[in-house]
Structure formats: C-alpha cells, structure tokens
Amino acid sequence: MKVSGIHLAGIAACLPELYTTERAVAEGKYDEQDREDAGIESVTFAGETTGPDLAVAAAKTAVARSGHRPEDFGALLHSSVHFQGPDGWSAQHYVLRHTIDRPVTAVEVRQGCLGMLSALELAACRLMAAPEQPAVLLTSGDNFSTPLVDRWRASKLFLLGDAGAAAVVSRRPGFARVLAVGSVSTPSMEELHRGGEPMFPPGPTVGRTLNLEDRREFWRQEWARGVPPPMGNFGDTVAAAAHRTLAEAGLTMADITRVAHIGFSQLPLHASFLDPLDIDAKRGIWEFTRTTGHLGSADPVAGLEHLWKTGQVSAGDHVMVIGASPGMEAGCAIVEITGSRYAEGEGDHA
Structure with missing residues (x-):
C-alpha cells in the first residue's frame, strides 16, 4: 500500500540486560552445537519485568522524541507474542493508561512477530482516513521468562529475547517518512x-x-510416511512482500541502503530473508540481532532504531523494514530517513 503524508515522528526500544549464550551453555540451558550453528552471542533478558511495562518504557521515550502531546493521539495499537498478564485482562489499556492516558481506542494486534508492521499499516490507514487527530501510538512488549516457553529450545530458527518497542506514527514530519507498507500471506x-x-x-x-x-x-x-507437508516457501513469501512494497514506493532493491529484519539465527536468517532479498549480512542488521535474539513483534522497530541511533543511516537513505509471522505472512515497510542522526539523551524519557 502506497501511503502519503505518513511519518515516523519517534521510535524507541527498551532492551534489558544481555544474557550470553556462553553462559546458557555453561548452565546447561542450551547446547553448544546449537550455539555454534545459531551464531547468536546473547539475548535480552528482562527477569520479572512484564512485557507491558517494557512497552510502557519504550512508549514514553518514543512520545518524548516525537514532540507530540497526549491529546494528539487518536489510538494506541499494542502488539505482543507471549502472555502479557492475567487472563481476561487488557494489556493494551494498561499501556494506554501509563503512557498517553487518553480516552481513545486501544487495540491489541495479534499478528505474531509481524504485529508492529501490521499495526503500522493499520495506523497509516487510520491517519489518512481521519486526519483530525494527527498521531497513533504503536507499542509492543514481551517477556519470555515463563514456564510456558523455553527461550533456548523452543525453535532452531531463533532464540527469544525480551524487549519493548514503540513508534509514533504521525501526519507531521519526523525522522522518517513512510513511503509504502503492506503484507503478503501464504495461507x-x-x-x-x-x-x-x-x-x-x-x-x-x-x-x-x-x-x-x-x-x-x-x-x-x-x-x-509419504504424507507431503503443506506447500509453500517462507523465502518466496518474504520476497513477494518486499518486491511489491518496493514497487509501490517507486524504488528497487538497489535504492535500499539497509534492511532491518527480524532476529533469526544465522542459517535461517540467510535462507528466509537475506538470500531471498539477495543481500549480505552487512546490509542487514546481523551485527545487532546476534546480540539480542528474536524480540517478537518488537524486532522491526528495535532494528530501525539501532540503525538510526548508531548513525548507520542518514537523511536521504531508504530503509526496508521487514518481518514475518506464522500463517504464513510477511510484511514490509519502506521508509525514507528525513531527520538528522539521533543524539544520545535527546528527547529520552528518564
């Protein structure tokens, strides 16, 4: 979907302390061979801090960076992968209460690891259709330190890291302009x-x-036993989402400076994202994701913020933000960096 007049006014990630994979092996939580194969150095580990509280921390920083006031926001869209708190409770309204605290709709976007990119598409539609309130707040937060998931052995595709992330999607200029956003599924x-x-x-x-x-x-x-598995290819779906969104933005892969992808382990990352996009790890953000693990739906925003904060992208650069979820669905956003490099402490929430 090509969009017009939609910007990222502020983004932020809340990344807790690092838990090294070397330590996990020494403690018997992870296998050394799996560690070597994955190439992941560490994951973010939040202890007993809740996913919604990680989202709140990121949201306060993103709002402060955006320059928007609470009354500017028309909605909050919250994404998560893992359990948020008490059954039957509304995490999104908790996040709303502890951030902008306005009587606006707060919606949970249950789209797995694609949650924040799907929420970006929904926010863009809302802002183009109802411009009277110029901003929508996107949040995400997960803590995988529960008995219902083993972050080290749940999947060979990734290691799970805890994180919060937030983005202020706005009709006012910010540090980046959204050119196109969309998704492709292979049901x-x-x-x-x-x-x-x-x-x-x-x-x-x-x-x-x-x-x-x-x-x-x-x-x-x-x-x-002779029973064929469901047909489809993960990488093909990722490539289809990427190339369609590029076309809608009026760009080609040659115009993309960097790709902010999700935090898969080394081999799956190449097979599912880097190879289908015909890029190498240096054009992606492997140097970042190998230290954090897979942050659920927070991955795209955390990766984009990393590129911006570290000065790896600057005004005029185009960044592809891409992710995927079970379904199988892949989503992509093309953004143009329009603001100067972030300065440490500028607009941060204490």
Whole structure:
C-alpha cells in the first residue's frame, strides 16, 4: 500500500540486560552445537519485568522524541507474542493508561512477530482516513521468562529475547517518512506451524509449552510416511512482500541502503530473508540481532532504531523494514530517513 503524508515522528526500544549464550551453555540451558550453528552471542533478558511495562518504557521515550502531546493521539495499537498478564485482562489499556492516558481506542494486534508492521499499516490507514487527530501510538512488549516457553529450545530458527518497542506514527514530519507498507500471506502454510497439535483444548490451558521443533518433527515424520507437508516457501513469501512494497514506493532493491529484519539465527536468517532479498549480512542488521535474539513483534522497530541511533543511516537513505509471522505472512515497510542522526539523551524519557 502506497501511503502519503505518513511519518515516523519517534521510535524507541527498551532492551534489558544481555544474557550470553556462553553462559546458557555453561548452565546447561542450551547446547553448544546449537550455539555454534545459531551464531547468536546473547539475548535480552528482562527477569520479572512484564512485557507491558517494557512497552510502557519504550512508549514514553518514543512520545518524548516525537514532540507530540497526549491529546494528539487518536489510538494506541499494542502488539505482543507471549502472555502479557492475567487472563481476561487488557494489556493494551494498561499501556494506554501509563503512557498517553487518553480516552481513545486501544487495540491489541495479534499478528505474531509481524504485529508492529501490521499495526503500522493499520495506523497509516487510520491517519489518512481521519486526519483530525494527527498521531497513533504503536507499542509492543514481551517477556519470555515463563514456564510456558523455553527461550533456548523452543525453535532452531531463533532464540527469544525480551524487549519493548514503540513508534509514533504521525501526519507531521519526523525522522522518517513512510513511503509504502503492506503484507503478503501464504495461507496454505498455516498447518506447518500447527503440526499435529490439537486445536482444542488450546495447549496453554492444559499446560502444553510452546515447542515449534516438535511441530517440525511431526511433518518430518509425516513426510517419511509419504504424507507431503503443506506447500509453500517462507523465502518466496518474504520476497513477494518486499518486491511489491518496493514497487509501490517507486524504488528497487538497489535504492535500499539497509534492511532491518527480524532476529533469526544465522542459517535461517540467510535462507528466509537475506538470500531471498539477495543481500549480505552487512546490509542487514546481523551485527545487532546476534546480540539480542528474536524480540517478537518488537524486532522491526528495535532494528530501525539501532540503525538510526548508531548513525548507520542518514537523511536521504531508504530503509526496508521487514518481518514475518506464522500463517504464513510477511510484511514490509519502506521508509525514507528525513531527520538528522539521533543524539544520545535527546528527547529520552528518564
């Protein structure tokens, strides 16, 4: 979707302390061979800080950087991957209360790791359709330190890191302009992430933990029995989303300075993102994601903020922000950097 007059006025990530994979191996939580294969040096670890509180911390900084006042906001869109708090409770309204605290709609975007990019698309639509309130606040927050997921062994594709992230999407100029945003899905691949797990009762209600490796093993065994797995290719879906969004922005891959991708481990990152986009790790943000792990839906904003804060992109540069989620769906945004490099402490929330 090509957009007009939509900007990122402020972004921020809340990244807690690092927990090294070397330490995890020494403590028996992670296998050394898996560590070598993944290439991940550390993950962010929040201890007992809740996902919504990580989102609140990031949101306060993003709003401060944006220059917007609370009354400018018409909505809050909150994304998460893991459990947020008490069952039947509204994390998004908690985040709303502790940030802009306005009587506006607060919506949870349940789109897995693609949550913030999907929320960006929804925010752009809202701002173009209803310009009387010039800003929408996007937030995300997850803490994977619960008994229902083993961050070290849930998947060979990634290691889970805790984080909060926020973005102020605005009709006023900020540090970047959104040129296009959209997504492509391959619903025939839905069953890959379900495997042989029963749909009812839902796994968490009977104490079943998240283990994507078990579901992959289910399909390996089915294939060995002569039952073909659902058809589709992860990388093809990513490439389709990227090239369609580039075309809508009027650009080609040659115009893209850097790519902010999600935090997959080394081999899956190449197979699913870098190779389909025909770029190397240096044009991506591997040097960053190998230190944080996979931050759920916070990945795209955390990666873009990293490029901006470290001065790796400057005014006039184009950045591709890309991610994916089970479904299977891939999303992409093309942004043009329009502001000067962020200065440490400038607009930060104490």
